[in-house]
Amino acid sequence: MSEQSGAVGPADGTGRPHIAGPRSSGAGRSTARGDQTRQLILDTAMRLFRERGYAQTTMRAIAQEAGVAVGNAYYYFASKEHLIQGFYRDTEVEIQAAARPVLDTERAFVARLRGVLHGGIDVLSPSHEFATSFFKTAAEPTSPLSPFSAESTETRVRTIGIFAEVLDGSSVRVDRELRPMLPELLWLAWLGVVLFWVHDRSPDQVKTRRLIDGAAPLIDRLVRSSHLPLLRPVTRELLDLLRVIRP
Amino acid sequence: MSEQSGAVGPADGTGRPHIAGPRSSGAGRSTARGDQTRQLILDTAMRLFRERGYAQTTMRAIAQEAGVAVGNAYYYFASKEHLIQGFYRDTEVEIQAAARPVLDTERAFVARLRGVLHGGIDVLSPSHEFATSFFKTAAEPTSPLSPFSAESTETRVRTIGIFAEVLDGSSVRVDRELRPMLPELLWLAWLGVVLFWVHDRSPDQVKTRRLIDGAAPLIDRLVRSSHLPLLRPVTRELLDLLRVIRP
């Protein structure tokens, strides 16, 4: 794939500011001008990505369309991929917003879970084509875009927080030991749904909707049963496995 | 990334022969010369990929090392990514081979499943670094390298066949309706293990080994319990979901 740095390794390695450059430097609104440019480039990129797809949008085109020089785009974003981080942040915020009404009204665990998952897909929906084209980047273990990466920590923690709230705000009774791990497990389930959604070629991704409708009650049932003496050993086994495996 | 096709979409879209070109045309050994060149390019690519990694191996280097022109390499392989298909085929054959002794000796479902999974990872093991670098390609839904793609059908069917044998050769009793879907489900579990393995940064990927050791008995337990009156409804729900979702 590219990585044609020639001199140093891939993406970054120079001593240039990048993301650090115009980032808030302590006080309030410091570099207003820089932030504006940064945002302009990001917005333009997002627009073009959606219009033409990720691969078909060149850095030259983004710069031209935004009315800046290519070098300037690289001043703010270390690589083309780093532009996607903007998409991430926006999306995460929207998903939070979409979850709000559900979390504020529903009490039942199934309804909360179902609502949050559907809300998340609602948000992603218009970006299906675009998401498909850059998804491979996120799938790469070493990519900063990977949901497991250090760079994604902030987003990840916040999203897991949604699922903690799904659980906390509900009346469901859960196995005592399972409970603390459950938000993260639900987040994994969400990633699974997204993975399915990306591969879903059905019209309007209806299958993903059906997946959610089917999976939510199933998860609900399992979670409820987790503390029953019959499933206890299975729960135990699962927990042991998770503990061994986690980073 | 690359995809600098400029004219058409990404990878392929031309009317050129590619894979089709020198492929056997009905009779026995038809285009022997083409097959030879093709194989030479493929072998060279695989060697260089393993030696230097995927990204660090240029098409120019492959062509030069193989003693052919760049254009010639592109005559046989639509893109650099398409060269990975060779890796796939080889790997699948090796995995089959690794599964053989287990399937021929073990009778217990857990042992068979565990053995096949470990054997698969044994085969993949030496390619961890390489696999990591190209994994993103396989994760892309539209890629011919995706395990769900039409191009991967042959490999996919064969691998699912292994899990059918894991099941058939064992003495385990399974819910009547679940049974026909189980090989494919086990294959999905295998994909999950591979997904985990790719992201596994622990030394020698020990965590993946622990995952297998923990997951196999869990799966065994669930499969065994699937026909019990207590889990029956859950099994039902799961089956309904699967039927709705499948392609």
Place this chain on the structure above:
DNA sequence: GTCTATAGCAAGATAGAC
């Protein structure tokens, strides 16, 4: 500290001659 302009490299991919 922000930004432009421009030149240039490396590498994936293609065109068209032979």
Place this chain on the structure above:
DNA sequence: GTCTATCTTGCTATAGAC
């Protein structure tokens, strides 16, 4: 089927303006 020449594009680098 094969080659050479060329294109495209991600990315870097430099020199300098505001």
